[in-house]
């Protein structure tokens with residue numbers, strides 16, 4: 001029997017979908033049975049980030065309304081046979097399903113998987129209630145910016161009021177150089193404001209854009225710093241103790257030299 | 267140019283944007299979290315009353331508590347009419 005996670009943030013564009021795709025792929029690489037659910041109904045995204053957009057026949061709303069069986073809607077990943085996507089509907093809106101249906105869906109999905117991971121839409125309305133309805137655990141994603149942290153705080157409050165206990169934080173898009181020059185909030189700063197446990201940090205990294213262009217999550221690329229960060233995060237989810245990565249030796253000059261010489265970093 | 271010079275000589279004269287963000291975040295979160303429900307406020311009022319009762323007799327009906335805020339800070343303001351002081355055991 002698996003566990004249901006929701007990846008949420010309040011604010012849009014902070015990296016929920018990126019985080020869902022990378023954590024899911026990495027857990028599948030480790031051998032776990034994983035189902036990723038795109039709960040962002042009307043704004044389907046996760047399929048594209050995973051490179052599975054051409055394979056969609058049925059979607060979450062079809063399943064919820066009994067128009068197809070769950071198995072028919074699940075898309076199996078090309079790279080890992082233990083990784084599946086349940087896509088969002090694109091032409092309907094978030095009222096096309098309700099929290100009760102989502103609960104049933106999650107209960108069904110976790111029977112035959114180790115991890116069910118929901119990609120939550122932005123906002124705090126019905127889309128959020130749908131995505132959190134069947135979840136047992138939550139990962140809050142934010143970036144080191146005032147508006148994003150503020151929204152994360154609001155979401156943490158809402159999660160606490162629900163049945164989801166002790167959400168954990170992924171701080172995304174950190175720019176080490178800016179942190180150093182005092183122009184970006186640091187990990188400790190954000191943690192202190194939000195009073196929440198840290199699951200991991202992810203650098204702001206061009207390789208995320210490249211991997212999204214290709215439809216191949218960054219965790220598949222052993223040279224990607226962000227990919228490394230997400231691999232660490234998924235090992236922590238699976239219960240391993242992995243120290244926080246050092247973002248310092250990012251894509252800097254010495255790092256490129258080391259890479260040229262074939263020396264591994266991270 | 268001036269900004270560059272200030273950055274090189276004595277960073278403190280120019281508040282780093284991180285520190286500005288810190289302060290803004292502190293205030294905005296405080297204000298957001300202030301949005302106490304009437305129920306929570308009622309519980310706080312009852313708790314307060316219980317503590318005070320050991321020391322003095324108060325006019326419960328006239329008791330007022332409120333969170334007041336301005337730009338820089340937030341205060342819990344209580345106006346609690348005291349009817350009579352209790353005789354406290356001296357130590």
Ligand SMILES: Nc1ncnc2c1ncn2[C@@H]1O[C@H](COP(=O)(O)OP(=O)(O)O)[C@@H](O)[C@H]1O
Nearest residue numbers: 012013014015016017018173203204205208212
């Ligand atoms: N660590 C990162 N480094 C660089 N770009 C990122 C990173 N994380 C996310 N992005 C980019 O930010 C944008 C929003 O990310 P997305 O995962 O779609 O956010 P959300 O699902 O929260 O709306 C995307 O274009 C994505 O490629």
Ligand SMILES: [Mg+2]
Nearest residue numbers: 016017040045
């Ligand atoms: Mg998204």
